[in-house]
Amino acid sequence: MEISEKIAAIRDHFNLNNFSFSKKIGVTGTTVDSIINGRPQPDGSRKKTKPGYDVLSSIIDVFDINPEYLFGKSDKMLQSESAQNQTYSGIPQVVSVNPSGNENVIYVPIQARAGYLNGYGDSNYIEQLPSFNMPHLNNGTFRCFEVQGNSMVRTFFDGDLVFGKYVENLYDIKDGRIYVIVSKNDGIVLKRVINRIKERGKLILKSDNKDGNYPTYTINVDEIMEVWYVTMFASKQMPEPIDVYDRLHDLESKVVELEEQIGRKN
Helix, strand or coil: CCHHHHHHHHHHHCCCCHHHHHHHHCCCHHHHHHHHCCEECCCCCEECCCCCHHHHHHHHHHHCECHHHHCCCCCCCEHHHHHCCCCCCCCCCCCCECCCCCECEEEECHHHHHHHHHHCCCHHHHHHCCEECCCCCCCCCEEEEECCCCCCCCCCCCCCEEEEEECCCHHHCCCCEEEEEEECCCEEEEEEEEEEHHHHCEEEEECCCCCCCCCCEEEEHHHEEEEEEEEEEECCCCCCCHHHHHHHHHHHHHHHHHHHHHHHHC
16 A cells, blocks of 8 residues: 555544544644645646655644554554554562461572572562562562672662563653663663654663763664663662762862962961
């Protein structure tokens, strides 16, 4: 199908004519008619107008259309139909509960990462991982992951602990926030994320370390097994005592005063 035929199919799906369809997407009826039926030519033929970016973007947003349908990469017209094909689960496959009925925070240390990829849905495996309760982590399911490597240096360091809340809907992932992504091909990674699932079916994963060794890359939605939004962290990197800076400033001021006294005496 040509893109003009796909737009006509969208129009028909919502039981609209060219005029009412044009009003929905904010263009003139003539514009829609020229795209679907074509403009009359001197020889009596009709030449169809190719829709511009603004028209396509408006159709996608107004009618919640799957972009890949318009460009011939999917036969699923609606975004909701496309989303139904996702393998991502809206709830964690396994949770840990304490005797009081409250969910525990399950801890995934570095040495357990390989096993976690195979056992994240295995209750027996999850039960073997350390777990604990943190009263101020509630209203959701949380995991604690040990940071491995230096890709997020400036924000997190090797050995830090990050606490993530399970993301129930991938469309809720917010641009620029930090998430733990568990995927089939990349394992467990801690990255700053840009969400392009609606437009391209992908997440863009970025590192905070800017030394050039950690390039930005994408991950397809069908590779994602779990996503955890980082809400809190614990670090082994202890800051320098504040009074060290106060002492330095005090010493600097005394040196200046001494230099001025020596200068006056000379």
